[in-house]
Amino acid sequence: MYPDHTPHVPAQRAVEVHQPTPLPPVVAAPAPVVAVQPGSVPAVASIVLPDGRVVTGYAINHTQPEPVAVKPVVSRTAVNVALGGVGFLAVCGGLILLTSFIAALTAFITQLIILAAVIFGGWIAVQIFSASGHQSGTTVNIRKAVIKRNHFHS
Structure with a gap:
């Protein structure tokens, strides 16, 4: 409600309809013919429309899709993985040989130490238990030793 107590009624607009104006066909003067080498300018094509008009333009050559590159039977990734596996096996074999060599060298050194x-x-033992006549050092002869009360008296 508005202050004058009248209900609000939206104003109706007049509908305007616009009709397109048809254009009269344009008759163009023929273009002058100039002698051109056949390979430098593309061919011109003309099409007659159903209403009699002629549309002239350059012919568009369809683009040829690029040839698909021939893929090898085996992918490079598969070859790289296979070569990596062969290299890994070779390294593992070398590591096994290396550990065997280290174990054999350790056993050899142990045997040399024992020998x-x-x-x-x-x-x-020969030096201690030998009965040779040559002795070096001091010889002490103990005679008439008397042991009393856990004391040694000479």
């Missing part, structure tokens, strides 16, 4: 201990121990 040296046996030979050195035998040499010491």
